[in-house]
Amino acid sequence: MAKSYRLAELADLLDARLDGDANCLISGLANLDRAQENQISFLSSAKYAASLSECLASAVVLKPSEADAFTGNKLLSEEPYLCYAKLSRLFETRRKRQVGIHPSAVIEEGVTLGANVAIGPHCHVGAGAVIGDDVELYAGVSVGDEAKVGARSILFSNVVIYHQVELGCDVIIHANATIGADGFGFAPSADGWQKIHQIGRVLIGDRVEVGANTTIDRGAIEDTVIADGVIIDDQVHVAHNVSVGEGSAIAGCTGIAGSTDIGKQCQIAGGVGINGHISIADGTYFHGGTVVTKGNKVAGQFASASPLLDIPQWRKASVRYKQLDELFNRVKQLEKQLNEK
Template sequence: MTVNLAELARRFQGKVRGDADVVIEGVASLQTAGPRDIAYISDRKYLSQLAGTKAGAVILAETDVAHYSGSALIVANPHLCFAQVADLLHPTPGFRPGVHPTAVVSTAAKVAATAWIGPHAVVEADAMIGEGVYIGAGCYVGAHAMIGSKTRLVAHVVIGERCVAGNDCLFHPGAVIGSDGFGFAKDGEQWQKVPQLGRVVIGDKVEVGANTTVDRGALNDTVIGDGVKLDNQIQIAHNVRIGENTAIAACVGIAGSTIIGKRCTLGGQAGVTGHLEIVDDVHVTAGSLVTSSITQPGVYSSSLKAEPVEKWRRNAARLHHLDEIVQRLAKLEERLQQHFEEQKN
């Protein structure tokens, strides 16, 4: 697809500075863009790269236009506009509906005529596959599972029995929805498995990254709200509830029965212990460990930065004596207080 800069401005509520007729065919970075590409800047630290770009146009905020002499699309949010332009110029490939000859689809499954079931995919009895659904190669949809309209399972995705995926969702390769939660009861020196009887219920417009796992609930459901975005290799345990439009980066682990509010963000490799609650609009930075409920919106961190190993070993050794040091300090404060009282008298 090709489009000129004037049309992009009309579609995405921007304005043009320069040649409104410049033709745009693709998106690219400032360094690699050619004369038919559009690039963008959302962070001012990259302004110095504008002078060397060969892009046909650049998406800029009003405050940054003076730093660039070429054609520009001026908008309030350059990053958002770039995403919208990229989606317009590089849409998801279409597909022909049908069932591949190697797919195994139960005669008791309900598959919309506009859906596609790919090579070696399996759809079990009483599963419901909605209009325009794409089920890629090697995917598995369990019995009584439900897949909403226009949802896309790229390849090798598992949707467990009775689990629900909403409309217009995207599941990347290796995602597993509805695996058993980690539930065991101690029986002497052994472990007795606790049956995991709940489901996973996923809302609309949810994206789940590659090799991310969402466990089914033990009794109640694990629930992922509308608009949630999950990166790759995330572990979400049983009975977790995640509010609408929350975004979670790669390698985060969330323990069981945790409730996370709406519009939250969790940075990469953050950890959240179980049975706690995080309110709406909380942002946890990368590598942090959340061990108690967060009751106020804001930004939270708990990680220690990397430092030279010799220094870290000294500090770690002192940490072992921290309780002793605190007790000695408390006694010293008490003695000083007594001394000051004696001086007054």
């Protein structure tokens, strides 16, 4: 059964100013155009303000400067979107796993289990692994030998944690992610590719979230390191020996080649490709689809790839792109002739 909160309680939680009925009960969270009685909504962008006139929510979180746009109960904050994030935790629908070890799980010798762990069906925990307090392992999770999973972490179904990988506290890893597989290391020889065995680890800090089907490779010699507070979306690939600085965010379908250092508080949009053996400055932002071929020492916003064109325009632009070198040389020649005159 959903829990209800008095509006005054929510105001205290959000550090927001209450304008309205303190005893109004709130039992859900919804968008402005879908919200109903006993639900709370939020206005995080002025472009959605027109929806307020028809909003049926029992309360809305919005900025003080926009308070007059809604006649009902409201919580006033300069950061409505942050308030939304905090509210979402209260109304989350995920059920915690039942504490205990499912009969079908396999726990090898020498495993250290913390208090109140929940290990679901068909999980495997390897020899010498350490599972911290209040950890939840959903069905089919595999934790390798001597790996460590920090307190209050949640590993969803079919997550694979290889040997000696270390996860900090409050880590969330979504379904089918693989942490600690071998990096792509091979040496050419007359007999074909000679495998370079990857003897580093993956070290993941506290409060990190990793999306579904994401892969983070172990280091070749040194460790792959994901610092505290990093968030990584679905279907991201992080190659061996990469380091990602504290608080950085990486969106879906990004690929990061080996031995790249990404600074703190960076934002990497979807579909970005980052070359190996380069360094990215703290606070850098890469626009979606950017191809990063070299590092940067100063923070900035960067983009590459052409914008969307219809097919006839794209064909013309492609032809002209191939003519750039010829046009450049012609311009240089014309400039030379002008200078001589």
